[in-house]
Amino acid sequence: MSYLQHLEDQSIYIFREAFANFKNMAMPWSMGKDSNTLIWLAKKAFAGKIPFPLVHIDTTYEFPEMLAFREWARNHYGIDLIVMVNEEARKRGVGYESHDPVTVTHELKSLALQQALAKYKWDALVTGIRRDEDSTRAKERYFSPRTAENEWEYRDQPPEFWGQFTTAVKPGEHVRVQPLLDWTELDVWEYVRREGIPVPKMYFAENGRRYRSLGCWPITQSIESQVSTIDGIVEELKTTKTAERAGRAQDHHERNAMQKLRAKGFM
Amino acid sequence: MPPVPKPVAKDYVPAFFPKRQGGAAHAGGPEEPRTRIVVVGHVDHGKSTLIGRLLADTQSLPDGKLEAVERACREEGMPFEYAFLLDALLEEQAQNITIDTTRIGFRHEGQGFEIIDAPGHREFIKNMVTGAAAAEEAILLIDAKEGLKEQTRRHGLLLSLLGVSKVIVAVNKMDLVDWKEERFRILDKEIREYLGGLKISPREVVPISAREGANVKNSDSIGLGWWKGPTLLRALLSGVGRNDVQKEGPLRLVVQDVYRFDERRVIAGKLESGKIRVGDSVVFFPDRKTSKIRSIEDWGNPDPVQELGPGRGVAITLEEQIFVERGHVGSHEQNPPVESRELKARIFWLDTEPLRLQAPVQLRLATQSVEGRLVSIDRLVDADKLEQKRWVGSRWRRSGFVAADPWFMTPTIGWNRWGGLPCRGAPVWVEGESFWRRNIRPPWPRR
Structure with a gap:
């Protein structure tokens, strides 16, 4: 069995374990390559039907192309989609025009998610994070509990091995279920190619530039690239020495910016 | 702030549609096995330096990563420390310790590896x-100068307890003992003897100097000119592929759930071992109800699937509407699973509360979950020292029968303190095939 097949089976197992153990799940969805791989895997896990809602945390700084993709995918897959905006923070004037990227990311992503959690009372959230993206994500668990304050207690994570997971929480807490933890950026693209998964056009070069990782437009940089096919992306990734999230400003705003963000609920 | 992006045209098609390459049926190509390697050894014997050296020599670090580590070290007022590559938490860097386990990948000669750094x-x-x-x-890892230390022995014991039997020993810091062959031979003999006592036979024992980069990726013709064996990376490469031993064996279909999202009733689960085919008769334990498989559901695949093998996730529909639920185990009529009220297990108790005899606990075996009690303790290993302390007599008892046998002895058994904090669960695993032969209920109703 190929390694990619092993990853697919493992992710499907994780999806099903989560759905069997939690009462009220949801799946945050950012429209990117990992998010679309998650939809695909969920469809396989549940024989064609995704039995929980997807959540888009809309920062109001989304690329118009990505919003167009969101509407296309909603219709294409027939997904139950909840869109969440931290209106309160926007009214206070929180935005990239006046605030640093770590503050904005915390307010418009993490706190928006926390508001959604308070409203819908989800006990599990499926995320698309991967270990190879960031060195704090490399320390994550497949089932990673969060406190009622949406905090990650990274100093005291539960043990996890042999396919047994943390599947119960106290009221107000939730578990982050992370089926792509073992996948690399290259694995995702090879899987997208193997399966023929539709992805946003923004990943492919236009006028000599393409996006490798997608976030809010004021803080997301494209890279120089001529690549317009998935084969091209796969080849580019095999030789590149640039980190995937190099073009995401919030990660590099200060030392350990990701640790601080993630401890407070960022994915 | 960059300029506000323009709105998209009305007829903009936002999705790119890759041509499907054949899904799961697509074999070979760029997909490759990946070997997960844990690096263990006494503190200061050079774990982090070796990991850093492996990543640097195989050119697996993205641009700017080493510079970022240098900056972090300066802020902490330390000389350059490779450990910061993996010890990403501020608390870890400030105290120069590893708190939680990390994984980081690298590639060499077309092979993927994943290094696990464990505290x-x-x-x-x-x-x-x-x-x-x-x-x-x-x-x-062993420091050539210091030799085997307490932690070296503890980690060896831990590996044997966890069943990690493929071990490469690297005798590090050979530069500090003037690259002397005699010193290496003494340590080679000592470690082989110790691991032999734990029933571990190391695949290789190699001399290296991680700091000098000797015999890690590149062989060293000066100091280690006497060494005729492989480099460390060569030794790792020679083990690739041997991990991919799929459990053939009898059918063990572990049921995760039953879905009724539409007119279909789909049994979802995983093949722990064995194969299924459309038309096969499958018996589900513990109820022993039988049905033929009507279909294998494979969403996204335009071609119907007739057969699936070990390790695969499955979704099937049945001919007969028999009762099946999470925790049930499907098997063919030949080679059914054994059932038992008692089992002998080796456990890691990781809870902060002590484990007490007769205290109810939740016992999980794959997706089965029952209440169980610890009846007696056989052998005790001190977790602090990881040393065997004493031997006594032992048994577990469970309420209700559970299908259990060597085909899922590893790696899917776990357990939790009953009613306790679920996040502080403590896994367990079952040991010894001989037990299954002695303690089982007759596996099949006599006809």
């Missing part, structure tokens, strides 16, 4: 077990 401090033992349990292979 060595005893207060983080649950994290160490979490890391080491995921490994297929281990590198055990």
Whole structure:
């Protein structure tokens, strides 16, 4: 069995374990390559039907192309989609025009998610994070509990091995279920190619530039690239020495910016 | 702020549609096995330096990563420390310790590897077990000058307890003993004897100097000119592929759930071992109801699937509407699973509360979950020292029958303290085939 097949089976197992153990799940969805791989895997896990809602945390700084993709995918897959905006923070004037990227990311992503959690009372959230993206994500668990304050207690994570997971929480807490933890950026693209998964056009070069990782437009940089096919992306990734999230400003705003963000609920 | 992006045209098609390459049926190509290796050894024997050296020599570090480590070291007022590559938490960097396990990938000669860095401090033992349990292979490091230390022995014992039997020993810091062959031979003999006592036969024992980069990727013709064996990376490469031993064996279909989202009633689960085919008669334990498989559901695949093998996730529909639920185990009529009220297990108790005899606990075996009680203890290993302390007599008792046999002895058994904090669960695993032969209920109703 190929390694990619092993990853697919493992992710499907994780999806099903989560759905069997939690009462009220949801799946945050950012429209990117990992998010679309998650939809695909969920469809396989549940024989064609995704039995929980997807959540888009809309920062109001989304690329118009990505919003167009969101509407296309909603219709294409027939997904139950909840869109969440931290209106309160926007009214206070929180935005990239006046605030640093770590503050904005915390307010418009993490706190928006926390508001959604308070409203819908989800006990599990499926995320698309991967270990190879960031060195704090490399320390994550497949089932990673969060406190009622949406905090990650990274100093005291539960043990996890042999396919047994943390599947119960106290009221107000939730578990982050992370089926792509073992996948690399290259694995995702090879899987997208193997399966023929539709992805946003923004990943492919236009006028000599393409996006490798997608976030809010004021803080997301494209890279120089001529690549317009998935084969091209796969080849580019095999030789590149640039980190995937190099073009995401919030990660590099200060030392350990990701640790601080993630401890407070960022994915 | 960059300029506000323009709105998209009305007829903009936002999706790119890759041509499907054939899904799961697509074999070979760029997909490759990946070996997970845990690096263990006494503190200061050069774990982090070796990991840093492996990543640097195989050119696996993205641009700017080493510079970022240099900056972090300066802020902490330390000389350059490779450990910061993996010890990403501020607390870890400030105290120069590893709190939680990390994984980082590298590629060499077309092979993928994943290095698992597991903490060595005893207060983080649950994290160490979490890391080491995921490994297929281990590198055990020994300082050539200091020789075997307490932690070297502890980690060797831990590997044997976790069943990580593929071990490469790296005798590090050979530069500090003037690259002397005699010193290496003494340590080689000593470590082979110690690991032999734990029933581990190291695949290789190699001399290296991680700091000098000797015999890690490149062989060293000056100091280690006498060494005729492989480099460390060569030794790792020679083990690739041997991990991919699929459990053929009898059918063990572990049921995760039953879905009725539409007119279909789909049994979802995983093939722990064996194969299924459309038309096969499958018996579900513990109820022993039988049905033929009507279909294998494979969403996204335009071609109907007739057969699936070990390790695969499955979704099937049945001819007969028999009662099946999570925790049930499907098998063919030949080679059914054995059932038992009692089992003998080797457990890691990772809870902060002590485990007490007769205290009810939740026992999980794959997706089965029952209440169980500890009846007696056989052998005790001190988690702090990882040393065997004493031997006594032992047994577990469970309420209700559970299908259990060697085909899922590893790696899917776990358990939790009953009613306790679920996040502080403590896994367990079952040991010894001989037990199954002695303690089982007759596996099949006599006809």
